[in-house]
Amino acid sequence: MQAERLTPAIGALVSGINLCEPLTPAQCSELSALLVENHVLFFENQPLTPRQHRDLAANFGPLHVHPVYPHDPEVEEIIVLDTNVKNPPDSDTWHTDVPFIECPPMGSLLSARVIPPNGGDTLWSSCIAAYDALDAEYKVLIENLTAEHDLAAAFTDSRYGESAEAREQLATARKNNPPMIHPVVRTHPVSGKRGIYVNQSFTTRIIELAPDKSAEVLQFLTSHVARREFVVQWKWKPYDLAFWDNRLTQHFANADYLPHRRVMHRATILGDKPFR
Numbered sequence: 659m660q661a662e663r664l665t666p667a668i669g670a671l672v673s674g675i676n677l678c679e680p681l682t683p684a685q686c687s688e689l690s691a692l693l694v695e696n697h698v699l700f701f702e703n704q705p706l707t708p709r710q711h712r713d714l715a716a717n718f719g720p721l722h723v724h725p726v727y728p729h730d731p732e733v734e735e736i737i738v739l740d741t742n743v744k745n746p747p748d749s750d751t752w753h754t755d756v757p758f759i760e761c762p763p764m765g766s767l768l769s770a771r772v773i774p775p776n777g778g779d780t781l782w783s784s785c786i787a788a789y790d791a792l793d794a795e796y797k798v799l800i801e802n803l804t805a806e807h808d809l810a811a812a813f814t815d816s817r818y819g820e821s822a823e824a825r826e827q828l829a830t831a832r833k834n835n836p837p838m839i840h841p842v843v844r845t846h847p848v849s850g851k852r853g854i855y856v857n858q859s860f861t862t863r864i865i866e867l868a869p870d871k872s873a874e875v876l877q878f879l880t881s882h883v884a885r886r887e888f889v890v891q892w893k894w895k896p897y898d899l900a901f902w903d904n905r906l907t908q909h910f911a912n913a914d915y916l917p918h919r920r921v922m923h924r925a926t927i928l929g930d931k932p933f934r
């Protein structure tokens with residue numbers, strides 16, 4: 659296995675491994691270490707079936723079943739993100755996956771199934787590099803703050819509640835996933851490095867700040883994370899796979915390919931409770 663670093667802050671292209679075959683314990687350990695070091699790993703030409711995709715992800719922990727997104731008809735742990743004119747993209751804001759639960763995911767594996775002829779790239783940002791770039795005074799300001807993350811902020815009735823059945827599903831998802839509070843600055847449980855843990859899609863407010871100041875700080879932090887020096891951009895080919903550390907990265911999927919279709923499969927690995 660070889661890993662080629664793609665940017666100074668984040669990202670590596672990994673070769674010399676067939677992810678369609680069962681992994682050995684040594685391979686799992688090496689990939690875990692590469693993930694912590696590089697934040698997001700890219701693999702080319704990995705034509706996984708949904709069952710292989712699930713089994714690959716399960717090497718790294720128990721899997722999450724999403725309360726809203728559709729899944730593969732036979733493998734409920736595999737989300738099917740089929741975006742097109744009738745189902746427009748919804749991931750074109752900077753976000754981390756599923757921060758609205760007590761123990762958000764440690765990582766996700768995204769497989770490219772149908773790629774538009776142009777566009778549809780995904781970008782990832784290192785929240786560790788973004789935090790390190792803050793000045794000392796701002797780090798002190800946000801050191802002990804906490805923020806609310808709400809499923810309803812991203813999964814709205816206007817976008818996901820077109821039918822009575824969909825509205826009922828949304829209501830159940832909100833009931834089972836009430837807003838969750840996490841630290842604004844999170845410590846990575848493996849590397850011990852610290853990073854920014856608020857995002858545009860799900861973070862609604864900072865608990866300790868007045869509304870105006872909360873909005874100001876959130877606007878600054880979410881814009882800061884998106885600075886290009888912290889970002890890697892991947893141009894998808896069919897059967898590319900991305901494996902990212904969801905604990906201290908964010909990602910953004912360009913919505914620039916309509917009227918063409920884009921289909922991605924995602925497996926999401928559960929993680930641990932964020933701490934300062």
